[in-house]
Structure formats: C-alpha cells, structure tokens
Amino acid sequence: MATPRLARSPTCLSCLRRLAQPSSLSPLSPLSWTQTRARTTKAELEDLQGIPVRLLRDITTFGRKHAIIRVKAGRMRNIWFPKGAAEYMTKLKFTELGLSEAAIGVRDRTFGTQLVLEEEEQGTQMSLEAKSKRKEVMTLPPEETQTLLKTLLPEVLVFPRIPVSTTPAPPPEPSIPRSPSLAANAATSTPGPVVPESAAVTPIFGSVSRTDILALIKEKLLADPRGSRVALEAESLELIGLDLEHDGENRIKRLGTFEVLIAPGVGTNGQEIDPVRRIVQVVAEES
Numbered sequence: 001m002a003t004p005r006l007a008r009s010p011t012c013l014s015c016l017r018r019l020a021q022p023s024s025l026s027p028l029s030p031l032s033w034t035q036t037r038a039r040t041t042k043a044e045l046e047d048l049q050g051i052p053v054r055l056l057r058d059i060t061t062f063g064r065k066h067a068i069i070r071v072k073a074g075r076m077r078n079i080w081f082p083k084g085a086a087e088y089m090t091k092l093k094f095t096e097l098g099l100s101e102a103a104i105g106v107r108d109r110t111f112g113t114q115l116v117l118e119e120e121e122q123g124t125q126m127s128l129e130a131k132s133k134r135k136e137v138m139t140l141p142p143e144e145t146q147t148l149l150k151t152l153l154p155e156v157l158v159f160p161r162i163p164v165s166t167t168p169a170p171p172p173e174p175s176i177p178r179s180p181s182l183a184a185n186a187a188t189s190t191p192g193p194v195v196p197e198s199a200a201v202t203p204i205f206g207s208v209s210r211t212d213i214l215a216l217i218k219e220k221l222l223a224d225p226r227g228s229r230v231a232l233e234a235e236s237l238e239l240i241g242l243d244l245e246h247d248g249e250n251r252i253k254r255l256g257t258f259e260v261l262i263a264p265g266v267g268t269n270g271q272e273i274d275p276v277r278r279i280v281q282v283v284a285e286e287s
Contacts, residue, residue, distance in 0.1 A: 047107045051076060052089040059085060060112030068099075069107045099180050138281070140229040142265035143271045148227060151264055152220050156212065157278055160285035161204040163255060199248050207274040208252040208282055210234040215259055236263045257281050 050070040057065050057079075068089055071080070080086040087093070094100060140148070211234050221227030239250055240259035247253045259273040 001076050001256060031159075031167040043109070046072075052101070052104050053080070053086040054089050054093070057085055061107075061109050063105070063108045063111050067108075068104050070104060071107070131264070135223065138229055139231045140226055142267050144226065145230050145264040146231060146273050147278060148221055149217075149226055149264065150267070152223050152227070153217060153262075153276065153278055154220070156278060157216055157260070157280050159208045159212065159216075159252075159280065159282050161206065161208065161255070161282055165285045173182060200285070203246070204253050204282065208280070210237045210239065210250050213237055213239075213280060217262065231265070232262070236265070237261065238263070238275070252282055255282050255284060 048070065050072045052068060052070055053076050055063055055065055055067045055069070062071075063069055071086075073190065076086060076088070089104075094103075152214070214232060214234050214237060217232065218227070218230070221230055238261040239252065241256075242250075242252065242258070252258060258280045260278050260280050262278065263275045264273045267273045
C-alpha cells in the first residue's frame with residue numbers, strides 16, 4: 001500500500017495556531033499535518049498584526065482604557081503616542097505590570113458606536129424640541145397680531161390692474177319726434193332704459209388672490225419690528241363681495257370694491273379673536 005502523500009507546510013495564521021495546539025491525532029499521523037483553511041477576514045488579520053500598545057483612555061472602535069491590543073506602528077507613532085492616548089508595551093512594561101504577551105487582546109470594533117448612535121438620536125430629538133419651542137417664542141401672539149393689523153394697515157388696500165378692453169355699448173337711439181297728426185292720447189314707442197356706466201363689469205388681466213392680499217398685508221406690517229413675527233396664512237383671509245359669475249373662488253377678476261376679513265387666530269383663552277376688516281379696491285392701472 002502506498003504511503004499517503006503529505007500536504008505542503010501551512011502558511012496562514014489559523015493553520016499555524018491549529019498546529020500549535022495539542023491534537024487528538026498522533027503526531028506521526030499524516031492527517032495531523034493536513035492543512036485546513038478557515039475563513040478569516042482582512043480586518044481580523046489586521047487586528048492580529050502590528051505592535052502591542054496599552055490604551056490610556058477609551059477610544060471608539062478600538063477598546064476601553066487599559067486594554068492591550070495590537071495596532072499599526074504608524075498610528076501609534078503619529079497619532080496616539082503624541083496625544084498621550086496609548087503607551088508602548090515593551091518586555092519591560094509587561095514585566096512591570098506582571099503580565100505576559102498572552103494578555104494582548106483583540107481590537108473591539110464595536111466599542112463606543114452604540115453610545116454615539118444613542119447620543120446622536122437624543123441630540124436630534126432635543127434639536128427638534130428646541131426648534132419647536134423657538135418657533136413658539138418667535139411667533140407673535142394673536143392678540144398682538146390684531147393690534148398690529150388695526151394700527152398699521154390702511155383702511156383701503158389698493159391693487160392696480162390692467163382692465164380688459166371691451167366693446168363700448170352703442171349710443172342710445174335718438175328720440176323720434178312726435179307727429180302732429182297723432183292724437184294727443186296716442187301711444188308712442190320709447191327707448192329702453194340706459195344702463196349706468198358704473199354698473200358695467202370690467203374684467204382685468206390676471207386677478208387679485210388672497211395670496212396677493214396677504215403679501216401686501218405683510219409688507220405693511222414690516223413697518224413694525226414685530227411685523228415679521230406675525231403668523232398669517234392665505235386661509236386666514238376671507239373675501240366678501242365676490243360674484244362667481246364674474247370672479248373665481250377666493251379670487252377677484254374685475255375692477256371694483258370688496259371687503260376682506262383678516263383672522264388673527266385663537267387667543268390665549270381658546271376663543272377666536274375678532275377679525276380685522278379692510279376694504280380691497282381693484283382699480284384700473286394707469287398706462
């Protein structure tokens with residue numbers, strides 16, 4: 001029977017450790033020399049290389065204070081040693097501490113990461129709460145908003161717009177002279193009533209929306225330093241006098257005079273504060 005062929009000498013660290021440990025097989029057995037590869041990541045190999053050092057403080061992703069691990073010489077020489085983060089573990093240092101090289105551990109890559117994540121989450125939550133409180137402080141109370149509206153807003157808010165040219169109405173027909181041959185009580189035809197010019201509807205190019213009115217209101221409120229803190233939205237305005245036949249929903253599309261109600265909001269007592277009334281006048285823009 002042919003002698004089993006022996007495998008070549010192992011080279012990886014895992015195999016060397018396995019060979020260094022006592023085996024249940026006989027040292028003369030060829031099976032004890034069989035090389036068996038184990039999956040070792042690149043990071044694990046790096047943690048087993050380098051020079052031994054002792055951490056003088058907690059270092060995230062490396063380990064706690066007093067832990068003895070192996071790190072690259074460049075990291076120790078250029079970063080940790082100048083900053084006093086670690087010290088070299090020489091043979092003399094091992095002897096002083098009463099330790100052997102068996103005390104050298106492995107880098108803890110998860111150390112401190114969970115704490116950092118928890119601090120970041122807590123910081124984010126505190127930041128959101130701080131922003132919310134700051135927003136509440138910065139917003140002007142509805143009572144003060146009502147006062148500013150009454151004080152700074154003019155009674156009439158004017159919006160110049162270009163009117164759409166319409167075909168002028170035909171002039172009224174001249175009255176027909178009464179024939180002298182007609183009897184005194186004879187009925188004659190008369191022209192119809194003339195529609196006054198003021199009642200005519202004049203459409204405009206574009207429109208005047210609640211957003212346009214709100215922009216003018218905020219512009220007027222900036223005359224006071226507190227005006228920028230007024231919290232008004234387009235929904236806070238209500239237009240009075242709209243005609244759906246000629247206007248849009250919450251939008252003026254013709255020349256004329258209208259009314260707007262400005263609601264400051266809910267007061268500290270939980271009740272709606274009385275709205276401020278102002279006139280909105282859409283006039284023909286001068287060419």
